[in-house]
Amino acid sequence: MPSEKALPGNLPPAPRGFVGRQDELAWLAEKLEPSGDGRPVTLVGVGGVGKTRLALRAARRAGVAYPDGVWLVELSPLRAEGQVPVAVMEALRVADQTAGPVIGALCAWARDKRLLLVLDTCEHLLAECAALVADLLAVAPGVRVLVTSREPLDMPGERTLEVEPLQEADATALFAQRAATVTPGFVLDTTTRRQVTGVCRILDGIPLAIELAVARLSSHSLEELHELLGDRLRSRFDVLARDEKTGQGLPRHWTLRTTIGWSHELCAPLERLLWARLSVFAGSFTRRAAEWICAGGPLRADRVEILLLRLTRQSVVLRDPADPDRFRLLDTVREYGADWLRELGEGEAVRRRHRDHYRRFAREACSDWNTGRQVAWCERVFAEHANLRAAVDCALEDPGSRVALETVGGIGFLWRHCGMLREARLALDRVLAAEHEPGEGLLLALWSRAAVAVTQGHPDAAVPWAERCMDLARELGDPAAIDATGYVTLGPLVLTGRPAATIEALSDLPLVPVVSDWRGSGQLQMRAMRPLAHLMSGAYTEVDESAAELRALCAGSGELWTGAFVDAFIADADLAQGRTAAALGNARAALAGHRLMHNTPGVAFGIDALVAAEVREEDGDGRRAARLLGISRRAWERVGREQFSLPGRVAAREARERLLRDRLGDTVYEEAYARGLAMSYDEGLDYALRS
Template structure:
């Protein structure tokens, strides 16, 4: 792939290589020949699929090979983990998420993927696609056809069967490698000097060496089985483990004639570990299988606790499962989380089904995550906003599972509507508009009464559609919500519908109507005692409408009040939008240093929440400030960076009016100063910046260049009017909603 055209001075510090491959937690052992062969195949074929029995080490080998090739791909190596995904319709969303291509537009997600990857040189690693093999094969085929520099490394239990696919079958480890792996993992379980042959752990001597070799042979060299065996060395000797493996092979073989021996062997290995567990450990293992992704201790205690396993005992039992490598503990931005390897989880799910307890546990799981979402919605308007964003991101696979359960039955569809609506802060505030639209659409497609849940889902759907630039869907949902809320006497739902209709008018440049509707909604919020991020956002949106109409003083007063409330409450998301308006006001006064500081804070907050709508607006304003400071070249770079972000948001969304003014002004000023060709070259440099690189560029401190004095064009300054400041969301004088 050709690099984006670059001109001008190079960056002082090279940007880190893009990608999201996880760091290794322990040393990769053996597989030298397989690793060399796989890396060679990746150089020869655009699609390589690593296949093999579960637990044979497919993922670990694929990630090791990918990491060894990271210098070959200028746009990075990206891992998409699909094992927890069950809905084929979410496949494109998962790849968009994994590739960091969050999209806010109303374009089909597949179109977004194809468009974004068309000119990129990257390696996409797809892991755990078996349950979505048909959908995955279709998507991979299209991506490879439309993106000539894309290569795909797939990892699963069977091939995709796509033209041009090279299938790499991964066999169990050789005896030499298996012994090396077992010995190294054993040393991690029992560090220190070697022990005697009758004590737990490997030690010197021919008898011990023979026992280890026999154990590795009996486990067929499957890495998962070897690691499970090594994890038991804190309570059993090698000889004791070997004896028990023999017994469990006979007891736990599924007995199906013709089944691949390796499948039976892995099942035996997992089943043997299951048999070594205490009854409490087995029960927790089965119940934990309802989690579709990472979970925290509180979730495990609520979902899995009960008369047979008291809540207060869950922690100790969980710790035992962790010590046996059946559950993995990991640090995440949301804090400590736990997860099960997919093979282990699947085995537990079979036992849960045998206990005839699956549906009850799924409902307990659903209830916990509905409660979590409700708590997060309340906590969004607090100093914990960033924690809420991280926690919701971590819980997303489980929230999806909860939504799926709600939507399986028409009788529980209202619960799905409630959950999808409750997550408005995540859909709108954390870059998840497309997925939010998916769930809200599915929930509202089911016929339910116009109760509080359905009305909330309607106004949230309208809000999401507004931000995607889909006026038809937005107006339809919001009008329906407003009319049904009036009919059923739900004043709060009506206020939210009127508010978002005002937002729609704002983004379509109907400023008088936007002001009328927003004032009406803010009056209703005051009467109802409603105060949260949505209410404050309505006040900022009113300020934006006033700026466009020339009443800058009233707009500043509104946003200063929002900033004060945000400082008192710890709210940051809405604060970032208020800072944007205040920065624009500072720029109109030629207070460039103040405008830069306010815009930088806005960019930092939006980037932290992955709110691309707010981020791209703030980057464009920073470009205008930079041009006004006398650095048209850097301004052009930022314009290009913003253009690339707009590809994920939807350029028509804020193409004119107040939102389009900074971009148009900056382009005119910078191109006049640089000339058309130089402006295009610097803009091209910005187009080549990744999201993180663009943010870093926008936030970089720089000494303003000396600019020749000039008169600001009349069109660039809002016309000031003498008008009483709007003051607050409680200000009177607004007309009733039309």
């Protein structure tokens, strides 16, 4: 049985000590059994009561029964309509290449899967979440769904579990556990137990309220904390807790909100201001981003880091254990900060600063894309995905503006190269539906939209965008842009199987020096059309010559996205000319490059090249080749169209399968293939890259 760490999926590392909830975990273990009836399960409760932590604990325990993994989809950053299916697809790492409805592609992918999906924080997207869950469960009998929300999804068959505050003993244990990290040597004895129990009673046993109170032990003794809560906070509760007409008690969400308010009052004025402004971030954020967005007025940029660390010590801000330079706010704490920001009248201004910061981020990344920092930028795009999405949403409130064009064009370019094709296409379509003045911003948006269509394998969709892009590049008189736009004009020729026409068109495009920004990447992608066209026409000597020259160009600039494709073309030419050992090495190089750039179609093609080389190797390992075919199948499932539905590629795969069956026998082949199919995506890539 695999350990929790080895579970396929994307669950974060298990948090520090989990306390209590044994009855709830037992109930969830039964309801999440793969052999159960498949009804969705929703954990319902007030903010801060521990729904997410309970869901993740239960998911980890259930995960060993789901060979296709346990997948967390964090929905709190989403604001615009229609984003839920895309967010689920991205969390599942499905690099869908189709252009139809997202939910259709998602259901088609999930049809034969056995996985557990955790939809976290659904209360602001109830209808969308309910519709997605209903569609998924209708076609995918092996999928189970666990939801956390402040309200039920209110859909047929839904099972709900009200997550209550912790029982007194568990609340006390949680307090003591957290207190020991703030005050080393803290123990529960007769005196401290009484005080801790009193504090936990006042806080209604709500875990987040307890953690916020414990954080104050860095500046107050336990006795002082108990006194503060007993005298000041309790008196405030009493005012809120009794309605003059009904006499009803204090709702639990007010318990937490009042505790957060108490923490807020104990913050210094500039700490409160930073807390409010930090609420603009949709996901985690860096110190540099906080300085740029949150500074202003009395809050100087050189004070932000100090104040950020103070808020971290008070548990208002959480620090990422894997990356000490990244921070985040819990949803309930962010909501309080956002309310305070509105009270200050700064909401829109800070939101625009957030948009402009990530517009600048995209501009810097695009200007630096054709360099050795490409992989680092790709990783930053993934880390900032929620914030980039929020910046796009903000910019698209005025899709005809220059700001919208620059924001969406730059971010769309990055999303296209980092495998987020759906979001790139949707955002670019919206901004390009408006009229814009000619300029580099429009050029980048048009190129990115055409490139998305080429990458998705849709030549008819690419042509009009490519034509507009080329017309504008010529109007601007930019030689590097004209060169780069050759990629999106040639792409449809390649996709429709016209290598001769591609070679002829290449002769009409003058080659100019490659630049270091996004245009340079496009220039190299255009040059990659030549070895690909030669490969398609069987001119392998020409492939060797043009690909070797291009590989040197890519290596010299640090362009890995195109370079990995060139390695794959060379591997195919090696195979065609009987250079099997060289083909294996070049196929692994291509696969490693595509993996670094999160390029799922490239990864799938790379594994196919490895299979072909293993099959052709005279003393090759047939079982390994069969296992690689299973791994390839998993990779292509993420793409959505096996071998891009290219007849030659499909036929080649089928021929390799027949050859391996003949060589190994059906039983041995199917056993090895099944072992590859059962591997997680990352396990499969690790195996494929081993020589």
